[in-house]
Amino acid sequence: MEEKFFTSTEAAKITQCSRRQLQYWRERKVVVPTVNTTGKGRNVYYSVSDLWTLTLMQYLLSLGLSFEVCQSTLDFLRLVEPALFENPLSYKVKKRFMLWQSEEDERLRCVEFNEEKAITAIQNGQAIIPLWMETLGERLEKKLQVV
Numbered sequence: 001m002e003e004k005f006f007t008s009t010e011a012a013k014i015t016q017c018s019r020r021q022l023q024y025w026r027e028r029k030v031v032v033p034t035v036n037t038t039g040k041g042r043n044v045y046y047s048v049s050d051l052w053t054l055t056l057m058q059y060l061l062s063l064g065l066s067f068e069v070c071q072s073t074l075d076f077l078r079l080v081e082p083a084l085f086e087n088p089l090s091y092k093v094k095k096r097f098m099l100w101q102s103e104e105d106e107r108l109r110c111v112e113f114n115e116e117k118a119i120t121a122i123q124n125g126q127a128i129i130p131l132w133m134e135t136l137g138e139r140l141e142k143k144l145q146v147v
Helices: 008-013 018-028 048-062 067-080 114-122 135-147
Strands: 032-034 045-046 096-101 108-112 126-132
Touching: 008 018, 008 045, 008 048, 008 135, 018 048, 045 048, 048 067, 048 135, 067 096, 067 108, 096 114, 114 126, 126 135
Parallel strands: none
Antiparallel strands: 032 045, 096 108, 096 126
């Protein structure tokens, strides 16, 4: 089956990112889309995997997280769960992570979800942000059905 690609305008609409955000994230190498250099000019196209990354990045930023925290979360997820980025729509495992603030370190960092750690962190007044990958995947899937 041939993979479908999306223009910058379509990617912005699907992920609710601005075209300027897409450009900035291209420059920062958060999402490096497929570039078609044949013909006149340079056309930029995004794969479904790219849209997944954009959706995740947009979601994290919508929570009020800094660009650096969002980037480190993406880096962590790419390392520990590459299947999420390789074929996001066929990835049906209910994989859950959390952004967690440990007692020793005030930075938020992404770890696999651990209910006991999450409850303890909340009881200690520390930040905890759950990340349910299947929920984000379902959002993207619904938006792609509309396109």
